[in-house]
Amino acid sequence: MAEYKDQPTKVPQLPAVxxxxxxxxxxxxxxxxxxxxxxLGRRGDQRDRAVTLRELIESGLAKDLTSRPYxxxxxxxxxxxxxxxxxxxxxxxVPPKPSTFTATAGLTKIILSWVDAWTVMxxxxxxxxxxxxxxxxxxxxxxxxxxxxxxxxxxxxxSTYYYWVxxxxxxxxxxxxxxxxxxTAGQVNSNFLADNAVIAAKIADGTIAGTKFASGIKPxxxxxxxxxxxxxxxxxxxxxxxxxxxxxxxxxxxxxPTSDLSGSIATSALSGTISGTQIADDAITSAKIAANQxxxxxxxxxxxxxxxxASDTITAGQIAxxxxxxxxxxxxxxxxxxxxxxxIVAGDIATGTITAQSAIIADAAIVTAKIADAAIxxxxxxxxxxxxxxxxxxxxxxxxxxxxQINTGHLTNLYAHKLNGDVSKSASATLGxxxxxxxxxxxxxxxxxxxxxxxxxxKPTHSSGWAPYGSFHIGKMDTDKNSWTHIKxxxxxxxxxxxxxxxxxxxxxDASPNANGTGFSGSTLYVNYMDTPTPSHGQSAxxxxxxxxxxxxxxxxxxxxxxxxxxxxxxxxxxxxxITKQVVNAVRLDLRPEINSDTVIVTxxxxxxxxxxxxxxxxxxxxxxxxxxxxxxxxTDWIAVDDAYNDFALAGVWSDSSGSATVxxxxxxxxxxxxxxxxxxxxxxxxxxxxxxxxxxxxxxx
Numbered sequence: 001m002a003e004y005k006d007q008p009t010k011v012p013q014l015p016a017v018x019x020x021x022x023x024x025x026x027x028x029x030x031x032x033x034x035x036x037x038x039x040l041g042r043r044g045d046q047r048d049r050a051v052t053l054r055e056l057i058e059s060g061l062a063k064d065l066t067s068r069p070y071x072x073x074x075x076x077x078x079x080x081x082x083x084x085x086x087x088x089x090x091x092x093x094v095p096p097k098p099s100t101f102t103a104t105a106g107l108t109k110i111i112l113s114w115v116d117a118w119t120v121m122x123x124x125x126x127x128x129x130x131x132x133x134x135x136x137x138x139x140x141x142x143x144x145x146x147x148x149x150x151x152x153x154x155x156x157x158x159s160t161y162y163y164w165v166x167x168x169x170x171x172x173x174x175x176x177x178x179x180x181x182x183x184t185a186g187q188v189n190s191n192f193l194a195d196n197a198v199i200a201a202k203i204a205d206g207t208i209a210g211t212k213f214a215s216g217i218k219p220x221x222x223x224x225x226x227x228x229x230x231x232x233x234x235x236x237x238x239x240x241x242x243x244x245x246x247x248x249x250x251x252x253x254x255x256x257p258t259s260d261l262s263g264s265i266a267t268s269a270l271s272g273t274i275s276g277t278q279i280a281d282d283a284i285t286s287a288k289i290a291a292n293q294x295x296x297x298x299x300x301x302x303x304x305x306x307x308x309x310a311s312d313t314i315t316a317g318q319i320a321x322x323x324x325x326x327x328x329x330x331x332x333x334x335x336x337x338x339x340x341x342x343x344i345v346a347g348d349i350a351t352g353t354i355t356a357q358s359a360i361i362a363d364a365a366i367v368t369a370k371i372a373d374a375a376i377x378x379x380x381x382x383x384x385x386x387x388x389x390x391x392x393x394x395x396x397x398x399x400x401x402x403x404x405q406i407n408t409g410h411l412t413n414l415y416a417h418k419l420n421g422d423v424s425k426s427a428s429a430t431l432g433x434x435x436x437x438x439x440x441x442x443x444x445x446x447x448x449x450x451x452x453x454x455x456x457x458x459k460p461t462h463s464s465g466w467a468p469y470g471s472f473h474i475g476k477m478d479t480d481k482n483s484w485t486h487i488k489x490x491x492x493x494x495x496x497x498x499x500x501x502x503x504x505x506x507x508x509x510d511a512s513p514n515a516n517g518t519g520f521s522g523s524t525l526y527v528n529y530m531d532t533p534t535p536s537h538g539q540s541a542x543x544x545x546x547x548x549x550x551x552x553x554x555x556x557x558x559x560x561x562x563x564x565x566x567x568x569x570x571x572x573x574x575x576x577x578x579i580t581k582q583v584v585n586a587v588r589l590d591l592r593p594e595i596n597s598d599t600v601i602v603t604x605x606x607x608x609x610x611x612x613x614x615x616x617x618x619x620x621x622x623x624x625x626x627x628x629x630x631x632x633x634x635x636t637d638w639i640a641v642d643d644a645y646n647d648f649a650l651a652g653v654w655s656d657s658s659g660s661a662t663v664x665x666x667x668x669x670x671x672x673x674x675x676x677x678x679x680x681x682x683x684x685x686x687x688x689x690x691x692x693x694x695x696x697x698x699x700x701x702x
Contacts, residue, residue: 008054011040043152046126046145091123095167095175098127103163105183109152110161114178116149117167128174129153130164135180137164157186220244226252258283425466426699429455431691439483439675440686449488449672452691455698458496459666466700467661470633470669471651475693479640480685484676486637489652490630494666495525495622525622525665528575529629530566534613535602543584544607546574546616548600566629567600573619574604576612580619581605627668647693669698 014036017029034043041049056062101114117124129151132140140162144151155161164177210219221236232249245252258280430453437450453472460466470489479485535546568574572583581604589599620628633652640646650671655661673691676684 041147042150043146044144046147049147090171091169092171092173093121093123093169094173095121095124095169097176098165098167098178101163101165101178101181103161103181103183105185107186108155108157110155110163110183110185112151112153112163112165112181114149114165118147121167121169123170125168125170127151127165127167130166130177131161133161135162135182137177137180140164155185158184159186160184425457425460426697427455427457428695428697429453431694435673435691435694436688437673437675437691439480439689440684441675449486449674452671452673453694453696454668454670455696456494456668457666457698457700458494460664460700465662465664466702468654468663468667468669468698469651469701470653470696470698471649472669472671472696473647473649473694474671474691475647475695476645477647477691478689479642479646480687480689481640481642483640483684483689484637485640485673485689486676487635487648487650487671487673488632489634489650489669489671491633491652491654491667491669492630493525493527493529493620493622493628493663494668495624495626495628496666523624525628526573526619527622527628527665528617528619529631530618532616532618535616537611537613539607540603542607544574544581544604544611546602546604546613566631568602568618568620571621573621574602574611575617575619576615577617579608579611581608581611630668630670633669667698669696671696 014033017026017033019026021029037043038048039050053062095117098114098117102112104111104113112129114127117127124147126145126147127149128142129144129146130137130140131143131153143153145168151165153161153163160182162180162182164180166177167175169175210221213219218233218235221234222239223236224239226236226238226245229247229251230249231247234247236245236247236252237243238245243254245254435450435452452474455470457468468491470491472489474487532546533548535548538545538547567588568583568586570583570585574581574583584603584605586600586602589601618629622628633654634650636648636650638648652669653661654663654667654669671694675689
C-alpha cells in the first residue's frame with residue numbers, strides 16, 4: 001500500500017495575468033487561468049470541477065492507493081482500490097447559515113468570500129451564489145456554485161449588485177441564505193491612482209469647473225450681467241462695458257481708489273468732461289479753487305442753504321434793518337429757547353387765546369403727576385362718560401370691586417357646571433318599608449343578595465357630563481352575634497331620554513351634547529360594563545367561543561361572591577376595542593356556590609381570529625328606558641359582635657371598564673345585602689334578619 005499525507009496538498013491561488021506581455025499571450029494566459037479555475041472549482045458550476053483521488057477515498061468510493069504508481073501510458077491506469085458501495089442512512093441535517101460574507105469590488109470584478117463550509121459541516125457538497133440588482137432576495141437568480149469559500153463575478157464597470165450564498169449538503173438539503181452583501185465595480189478611488197498620475201493630458205478641456213478650485217483661488221468669470229454680491233474676493237469681467245468688477249462682500253465695484261494712483265492724470269488723458277459722478281465726495285477743497293473763480297453766476301438758485309453756512313457767519317451786520325418779517329420765518333421756527341426770559345408779558349397775549357380746549361392739550365399730556373390728589377371728583381366726571389372703551393382690558397380686578405357688590409342681579413346664565421367641584425344634580429331615597437333577608441344560606445341553596453334601596457339619577461344636565469357618586473346608610477338592622485353580613489353598592493347604566501326636573505333642565509331629543517345633557521333620541525346606549533380575565537379562544541360551528549375557568553366573571557376578584565346577573569346575554573357584545581362581536585349565549589357550567597373555580601363559556605357570532613384576548617370586555621346594549629348590568633362598586637363584609645341593632649354606611653363611584661368615571665347617560669345605584677353561607681360548623685343563626693331604616697342618595701359631581 002502506498003503512503004499519503006493526512007492533510008491535503010495546498011493549491012496556490014493563481015496570480016493575475018501580467019500586464020507587460022503581448023496581447024496574444026495575455027489572452028492565452030487568461031483563458032488558461034479560467035480553465036484551471038473551473039477545474040479547481042473556483043469558477044463556474046461546481047459540477048464541472050475535477051474530482052481528486054483524495055475525495056474518492058474520503059467519500060468512501062475508494063479504499064486506498066495501490067502499491068503501483070500511477071502511469072497514464074499503462075493499459076490499466078487506476079492506482080486505487082475501489083470498495084463496494086453500501087447505501088447508509090441519509091444525513092438530512094440543515095446546513096448552517098454562511099458567516100462572514102463580504103463583497104469586494106474591482107474595476108470589472110466583484111470578489112465574494114465567506115467561511116469555508118467544509119470547516120463547519122461534514123456532509124458539505126457546494127455553496128450556491130445568488131445575485132440581484134437590488135436588495136431583494138426573492139428576485140435574485142442563481143449565478144454559480146463553488147466548493148470553496150470564494151467566488152469571483154465578472155461584471156461591467158460601474159455596476160452594483162447584491163449577493164447571497166447558501167450551503168448545500170451531499171443529500172441535497174439547502175441551508176438558510178446568508179446576509180446580503182453589496183459592491184459597485186469600476187469605481188476608481190485614490191487607492192487605484194498612483195501619485196502624480198493625473199496630468200494635463202488626462203484632463204479634458206472644460207472639465208475643471210470653478211467649484212474644483214481651492215477655497216483661496218477665485219478665477220475671473222466672464223458674465224453678461226453682474227450676479228448678486230456677497231462672495232468677497234469674487235472677480236468677474238462684464239461684457240456689456242468690458243470692465244473688471246470685484247465683489248467686496250456687500251457690493252460690486254470697478255473703482256480704483258485715488259490713493260492707489262501714482263502721478264497725475266493729464267488733461268489730454270481725459271475724454272469729454274468731468275461730471276459730478278467722476279468727482280469723489282469732498283474731493284474739491286478750497287485749495288483747488290483759484291481766487292475769484294466762483295461768482296454769483298456760478299451759484300445756482302437756492303443752492304446755498306442754512307447747512308452750507310457756517311455757524312456765526314451771518315451776523316446782525318449782514319442783515320438789513322426790517323429784513324426779517326413774518327414771511328421770512330418758517331412755521332414753528334420760533335421756539336421757547338429763542339424767546340428771551342420776560343419778553344412775553346400779559347399784554348402780548350390776546351384775550352381768550354389760550355384756553356383749556358382738548359385741541360390745545362396734546363394727547364397723553366395730562367399724566368397722573370399733573371393731577372392733584374382728590375382733584376377729580378364725581379362732579380368732574382360727566383354722567384356716562386366712563387365707557388367700556390375707557391377701561392383697559394383686565395383693569396377691573398378683584399381689588400377694585402367692593403365686598404358684596406356683585407349679586408344675582410349682576411349675573412345671567414350662571415349654572416352649576418360653571419363651578420369647580422359642583423354638585424350638578426342629586427337624587428335621594430328613604431326606605432319605605434322593612435326589608436328582610438336570609439341570615440344563613442345552606443350549602444344546598446343558591447344564595448343571592450336582597451335589594452335594600454335603589455336611587456336613579458337621570459343623564460347630566462350639561463354637556464361635559466358628571467361622575468355619579470352614591471352613598472347609602474343603614475340606620476337600623478337587627479343582628480345575631482357572630483353572624484356575617486355581606487353588603488355591596490352596585491351601579492348600572494340607565495338609558496333615559498329626559499333629564500327630568502324643571503323645564504330648563506329637561507334634555508332635548510338631540511343626540512349631541514348640549515347645555516341640558518345628552519339626548520339619545522330613544523336609540524340604544526352601548527356601555528362597556530366589565531373586563532374579563534384573559535380567556536382561551538376557540539371555534540364552534542363557525543362561531544367563536546371564549547372560555548374562563550374562574551368565577552371572577554360572575555362576582556368579586558377573589559371569587560368569593562357570585563352574581564349570575566353579570567352573565568352576558570344575546571343583547572350584549574364581546575369587544576377588544578377594535579373588533580366587536582355579538583354574544584349568542586353564555587353558559588356557566590357549575591352553579592354550586594361552594595365551588596369557586598366555575599367554568600363559563602361565551603359564544604359569539606362569527607369566529608374572529610384577530611380578537612385580542614388580553615383586552616376583551618363585555619359591552620351591553622341598553623334600549624331606551626332600559627337598565628344595564630349592575631356591577632359592584634363597593635363592598636364590605638361585616639360580623640356582628642353582639643345581639644343588638646347596628647348601623648353603617650357604604651359608598652361607591654361609577655366607572656366603566658376603561659376606568660372613566662364621567663358619564664353622559666343616566667345611572668342607577670342600589671345597596672344589596674345577604675347573610676353568610678354555611679361552611680361546616682358556624683354560630684350563625686338560621687333565621688331572617690330585618691332592616692327597618694335606610695337612606696341613600698346619588699349625585700353627579702363635576
